[in-house]
Amino acid sequence: MQRMTRQRSAVAELLAELVDFRSAQQIHELLRERGDEVGLATVYRTLQSLADRGEVDVLRADDGEARYRRCSRQEHHHHLVCRSCGTAVELDGPGVEEWAARVGAAHGFRDVAHTMELVGTCAECAREEQD
Amino acid sequence: MQRMTRQRSAVAELLAELVDFRSAQQIHELLRERGDEVGLATVYRTLQSLADRGEVDVLRADDGEARYRRCSRQEHHHHLVCRSCGTAVELDGPGVEEWAARVGAAHGFRDVAHTMELVGTCAECAREEQD
DNA sequence: AATGAACATGAGGATCATTCTCAATAAGCC
DNA sequence: GGCTTATTGAGAATGATCCTCATGTTCATT
Ligand SMILES: [Mn+2]
Ligand SMILES: [Mn+2]
Ligand SMILES: [Zn+2]
Ligand SMILES: [Zn+2]
Numbered sequence: 001m002q003r004m005t006r007q008r009s010a011v012a013e014l015l016a017e018l019v020d021f022r023s024a025q026q027i028h029e030l031l032r033e034r035g036d037e038v039g040l041a042t043v044y045r046t047l048q049s050l051a052d053r054g055e056v057d058v059l060r061a062d063d064g065e066a067r068y069r070r071c072s073r074q075e076h077h078h079h080l081v082c083r084s085c086g087t088a089v090e091l092d093g094p095g096v097e098e099w100a101a102r103v104g105a106a107h108g109f110r111d112v113a114h115t116m117e118l119v120g121t122c123a124e125c126a127r128e129e130q131d
Numbered sequence: 132m133q134r135m136t137r138q139r140s141a142v143a144e145l146l147a148e149l150v151d152f153r154s155a156q157q158i159h160e161l162l163r164e165r166g167d168e169v170g171l172a173t174v175y176r177t178l179q180s181l182a183d184r185g186e187v188d189v190l191r192a193d194d195g196e197a198r199y200r201r202c203s204r205q206e207h208h209h210h211l212v213c214r215s216c217g218t219a220v221e222l223d224g225p226g227v228e229e230w231a232a233r234v235g236a237a238h239g240f241r242d243v244a245h246t247m248e249l250v251g252t253c254a255e256c257a258r259e260e261q262d
Numbered sequence: 263a264a265t266g267a268a269c270a271t272g273a274g275g276a277t278c279a280t281t282c283t284c285a286a287t288a289a290g291c292c
Numbered sequence: 293g294g295c296t297t298a299t300t301g302a303g304a305a306t307g308a309t310c311c312t313c314a315t316g317t318t319c320a321t322t
Contacts, residue, residue: 060191060195064191064195064196064197065195066195080234080235080238080240080243082240089238091234094230095226096227096247099225100249103211103222103249104211104249104251107211107220107253108253108254109211109213109249109251109252109253109254110251110252110254110257111251111252112211112249112250112251113249113250113251114247114248114249114250115246115247115248115250116227116245116246116247117245117246117247118231118234118235118240118243118244118245119243119244119245119246120235120240120241120242120243120244121240121241121242122238122239122240123239123240123241126241
């Protein structure tokens with residue numbers, strides 16, 4: 001059975017405040033900054049566990065690094081993420097779900113899943129770039 | 132200027148025969164098996180160069196590993212990939228392009244790009260799984 | 263065909279994210 | 293308070309990818 005620990009609470013609390021997608025390393029550092037010492041391995045384990053349970057979303061940055069975020073809804077959805085600061089907007093993917101299922105079946109594929117993510121530069125980061 | 136070398140030819144020839152998305156490591160091994168000794172670093176450099184030029188597509192597996200494939204068309208498109216063997220079908224993403232641009236603009240994001248990939252188990256791999 | 267400047271290669275080391283090991287610790291139950 | 297067992301974390305291990313730089317090749321030019 002899952003036990004509640006100081007470390008898991010700390011990660012959960014931090015995730016509740018973040019609106020950006022952050023890497024495990026960043027989360028580890030943010031925890032340290034606020035005084036919550038949590039081992040890096042524990043951060044990884046906790047995030048993985050939350051991801052398995054669907055409580056956090058995981059995206060892969062261009063370099064393949066995993067980035068996590070607690071979204072406001074648990075149901076399947078998509079994102080518009082800032083490539084600079086990680087800020088994310090949750091989106092629906094109107095029509096994509098049916099399209100994916102139809103195309104998968106048409107080609108004889110089973111258990112078809114899909115990913116669809118938008119990446120851009122948010123207004124705030126675009127402003128900063130002008131300096 | 133780009134020079135033609137034995138190594139680059141070997142990578143290009145192999146890619147021309149493959150219909151699957153393969154990792155750099157796999158491509159390195161496949162080259163070795165066919166007798167084309169190419170340094171791993173060179174395989175990485177060549178694939179990166181081809182990717183920059185848009186001559187190969189790059190996808191990230193669930194574990195973040197990059198997988199490459201030469202597609203039949205250079206223009207932007209999407210894929211339905213087998214999670215087991217890497218076989219891929221090229222797809223268009225009807226409607227997604229406009230949708231992405233519209234949603235991005237609506238949220239004030241600039242330079243909005245998108246990814247949309249389908250992953251499933253191809254008919255052949257599904258058959259093998261039944262053993 | 264010979265030359266040479268610039269480009270390319272590769273063995274091995276460096277990075278860096280992520281995972282593993284396992285002894286020490288702490289939750290939750292009695 | 294004790295006990296059982298899940299959890300933690302320091303440090304090592306793994307693995308993909310990139311970097312270094314001495315050496316090898318390409319190819320425009322002669
Ligand atoms: Mn969807
Ligand atoms: Mn598209
Ligand atoms: Zn931003
Ligand atoms: Zn398959």
